Amino acid sequence: MGELLEVYEASTSASLAQYKATHASSISDVSGYWSELAKSKLTWFAPFSEGLSGSFEEGSVSWFAGGRLNFVGKENETAIIWEGDEPGNVKHISFHELKNEVCKIANALKSAGVTKGDVVTLYMPMVPELCYTMLACARIGAIHSVIFAGFSADAIADRIQDAKSKWVVTASAGSRGGRNLPLKTICDAAVKKDRCVGVVEKVFVFDGKGETGSDWEVQDIHVKMTELVAAQRPVCSCEWMDAEDPLFILYTSGSTGRPKGLVHTTGGYALFAMHTTANSFGLSQQTAASTDGPKDVYACVADAGWITGHTYIVYGPLLNGCSTLMFESTPMYPDCGRYWDMVQRHKITVFYTAPTAIRSLMRFGDEAPNKYDLSSLRVLGTVGEPINPAAWKWYFDVIGKGRCAVVDTYWQTETGGHVITNLPGITPMKPGSCTLPCYGIEVVVLESATGKEIETTEAEGVLAIKQPWPGMARTCLGDHQRYLSVYMKPYPKYYFAGDGCRRDKDGYIWITGRVDDVLNVSGHRIGTAEVESALVAHMAVAQAAVVGLPHEIKGQGICCFTTLTDGHTESDDLIKELRQAVRTQIGPFATPDMIIPTSALPMTRSGKIMRRILRKIAAGELDSLGDTSTLLDPSVVDTLSKKVEQAR
Ligand code: PRX
Numbered sequence: 001m002g003e004l005l006e007v008y009e010a011s012t013s014a015s016l017a018q019y020k021a022t023h024a025s026s027i028s029d030v031s032g033y034w035s036e037l038a039k040s041k042l043t044w045f046a047p048f049s050e051g052l053s054g055s056f057e058e059g060s061v062s063w064f065a066g067g068r069l070n071f072v073g074k075e076n077e078t079a080i081i082w083e084g085d086e087p088g089n090v091k092h093i094s095f096h097e098l099k100n101e102v103c104k105i106a107n108a109l110k111s112a113g114v115t116k117g118d119v120v121t122l123y124m125p126m127v128p129e130l131c132y133t134m135l136a137c138a139r140i141g142a143i144h145s146v147i148f149a150g151f152s153a154d155a156i157a158d159r160i161q162d163a164k165s166k167w168v169v170t171a172s173a174g175s176r177g178g179r180n181l182p183l184k185t186i187c188d189a190a191v192k193k194d195r196c197v198g199v200v201e202k203v204f205v206f207d208g209k210g211e212t213g214s215d216w217e218v219q220d221i222h223v224k225m226t227e228l229v230a231a232q233r234p235v236c237s238c239e240w241m242d243a244e245d246p247l248f249i250l251y252t253s254g255s256t257g258r259p260k261g262l263v264h265t266t267g268g269y270a271l272f273a274m275h276t277t278a279n280s281f282g283l284s285q286q287t288a289a290s291t292d293g294p295k296d297v298y299a300c301v302a303d304a305g306w307i308t309g310h311t312y313i314v315y316g317p318l319l320n321g322c323s324t325l326m327f328e329s330t331p332m333y334p335d336c337g338r339y340w341d342m343v344q345r346h347k348i349t350v351f352y353t354a355p356t357a358i359r360s361l362m363r364f365g366d367e368a369p370n371k372y373d374l375s376s377l378r379v380l381g382t383v384g385e386p387i388n389p390a391a392w393k394w395y396f397d398v399i400g401k402g403r404c405a406v407v408d409t410y411w412q413t414e415t416g417g418h419v420i421t422n423l424p425g426i427t428p429m430k431p432g433s434c435t436l437p438c439y440g441i442e443v444v445v446l447e448s449a450t451g452k453e454i455e456t457t458e459a460e461g462v463l464a465i466k467q468p469w470p471g472m473a474r475t476c477l478g479d480h481q482r483y484l485s486v487y488m489k490p491y492p493k494y495y496f497a498g499d500g501c502r503r504d505k506d507g508y509i510w511i512t513g514r515v516d517d518v519l520n521v522s523g524h525r526i527g528t529a530e531v532e533s534a535l536v537a538h539m540a541v542a543q544a545a546v547v548g549l550p551h552e553i554k555g556q557g558i559c560c561f562t563t564l565t566d567g568h569t570e571s572d573d574l575i576k577e578l579r580q581a582v583r584t585q586i587g588p589f590a591t592p593d594m595i596i597p598t599s600a601l602p603m604t605r606s607g608k609i610m611r612r613i614l615r616k617i618a619a620g621e622l623d624s625l626g627d628t629s630t631l632l633d634p635s636v637v638d639t640l641s642k643k644v645e646q647a648r
Contacts, residue, residue: 007428008406008431019423019426023436027440027441030440030468032051034063034268044067045069045240047067048064049065050062051063054468055468057492061472062243063271065243069270071138071139071238077094077095078093079093079094080093080323081325082328083325085176085178085328087338088345090345093128098318101128101129102132103233103235104230104232105133106140107232107236108229111232112167112223113202114140116140117142118167119142119165120142120143120167120168120169121144121159121169122146122168123168123187124183125171125174125176126149126174126327127171127174127326134314139236140236140238144249145251146304146310147305149183149303149305150587152186152583152584154585154586155585160191160196162478167200168200168202168204170187170204171207171208172205177330184205184208191221202222202223203222205225207224207225241267242266242267244266244267245265246263247266247269248264250264252413252414253526255527255529256529257533261478262413263473263475268416268470268471269416270315274320276311276418277319280407280423280424281379281381281424282379282425283296283322297325297349297350298349299343299346300312300313300324302354306413308352308383311416313325316417332360336361336368339351340374343373343376344372344374344376350378351377351381356384356385356553356555359552360553363553374399378404380396381406385523385556392432405429406429406431408422415469415472415473420436420437420438420443430504433509434510435509443466445459445501446461446463446464448515457503457505458505459503460500460501462491462497462499462501462515463509463511464491464497465494472495498516498518499513500512519556519558521558521589523555524589528545531560531586535582537581537585538578538581540578545562545609547561549594549618549619551593557593558594559594559596559618559644560596561596561598561601561640562595562596563601578592598639599639602633620644625637
């Protein structure tokens with residue numbers, strides 16, 4: 001990914017120098033900076049006594065201790081614009097309606113026994129009820145654990161078991177891109193698994209579109225949620241939460257097999273979500289608290305099942321009193337003009353998507369976007385993976401007509417919100433760079449081998465954060481040691497993000513990708529170990545090694561090398577079966593791009609699989625294999641590269 005030499009100047013008078021001064025003062029006293037904001041932006045039932053306390057090293061970071069709060073919203077403005085799977089199937093939901101629906105669902109959950117501190121698993125389509133239920137949990141102090149609707153029954157069961165979640169909320173079915181999503185059927189399969197029996201007490205099922213899935217009578221744990229909610233009063237007092245009480249957990253992939261449930265807190269997360277949404281998209285002047293002037297129509301077209309949806313569809317915009325669009329469909333349905341049709345119909349001003357979507361739409365050329373009026377757009381956002389300069393330029397020129405800022409927002413499930421991004425109208429842009437740290441975030445580049453901070457502006461190493469920030473995840477549910485060992489111990493006194501990066505002469509950050517065994521496939525984070533364990537669970541597989549593969553649209557694809565157990569031979573059918581095994585254990589979004597059965601993997605003499613070599617073989621970069629002298633049998637390189645060539 002080459003760096004373009006162009007720098008795109010910001011278009012307003014707000015200057016980079018001002019940004020630098022504000023940033024420097026924010027990190028000189030992070031506790032003071034965030035405390036001031038917390039006092040002015042959030043409504044506190046009881047004030048907090050302290051800003052920041054605790055440290056990375058002890059894993060004891062706490063923000064706004066002693067403060068108590070919950071979220072209180074505005075009344076008549078539009079809160080949610082919901083765009084269903086079929087274009088034009090639109091609902092406008094005001095803050096008043098939102099509050100009523102949230103209260104009714106909160107009462108419904110309470111009437112069934114859900115109490116403060118319980119984990120409620122949500123496996124829902126992208127319908128308003130998903131957002132209502134998340135907020136209903138927040139209102140009564142229950143902890144939501146949203147599972148992306150693309151996960152399989154096995155993956156749901158793992159997460160329910162890990163979180164000991166007594167409550168599950170789903171819908172009879174959903175639809176996406178014209179296809180039926182049989183969510184209740186998948187959920188039923190999950191809760192029937194041994195590891196969930198005795199854990200799950202109730203499955204609340206909203207009426208959804210399409211088929212109802214399995215028989216209602218089969219299990220007495222089902223609750224017809226739409227009926228139960230209709231019977232409730234739209235008034236439910238909120239639970240006053242401690243700032244550090246968990247708001248939600250969200251599972252994400254790491255280097256080892258089990259996904260980890262990252263815990264986000266009420267006060268710190270809310271402030272961070274609110275502040276970064278306003279700043280990164282330049283919303284603050286127009287929407288927060290002010291009723292006059294033009295309003296933003298803000299659209300983040302991610303899925304609420306991932307952190308992007310949590311922070312930038314639900315909490316961030318709504319806490320700012322800004323309307324938020326919820327999009328049920330896909331960029332390709334019914335055709336590749338869907339996004340731009342929506343921009344025209346809703347007069348969207350801020351549009352936020354992922355590089356993979358931009359690349360896949362760019363393939364179809366300029367005709368689709370040119371058919372629509374895109375003049376309402378002001379800011380274009382991208383998230384989830386590095387954006388290649390060609391895709392950046394297409395987004396900037398063809399969608400933004402050269403007038404809009406493209407904000408390249410770098411962050412993670414763990415960070416809760418943006419930590420590095422340009423600010424519209426303030427930071428000059430360089431295509432492919434997420435540019436400079438957000439206010440209150442002290443980003444450093446460390447030498448990967450020694451952990452030494454690199455002081456020179458130009459630097460190459462691993463990305464780390466030097467001081468705590470309010471939106472950071474506080475622990476991994478039930479496994480604080482894992483939290484410490486993944487994020488806090490690799491480089492003591494720093495938060496380690498798991499990404500490599502380069503800092504250029506202007507101090508701009510260029511993310512070079514994960515330095516651990518985590519893949520980024522179409523912006524979805526997948527641990528290679530998870531795919532490997534799905535493969536070795538199949539009786540035909542003896543060993544599996546999974547690596548990333550450069551992919552033009554998805555950024556990375558999944559390439560699996562497997563040795564087979566005695567009595568099994570390579571065949572197309574076997575490859576199909578193995579592909580299916582991964583879909584069943586994780587979900588269709590983790591479907592391998594390439595499966596290469598082989599009689600041997602590149603091993604060191606001490607019996608370790610050399611993944612570095614497999615990555616090169618998968619990428620076809622044989623001239624940069626590096627040192628192969630430790631290989632037990634160097635001939636495997638040749639054999640495997642031929643197989644990869646054939647499979648392409
Ligand atoms: O590798 C980085 C990449 O996505 C990872 C985080 O994935 P996840 O927790 O699923 O959150 C995705 C949505 C925030 C990071 O470690 N990543 C995210 N944003 C960018 C990025 N890489 C480059 N540029 C970005 N803007």
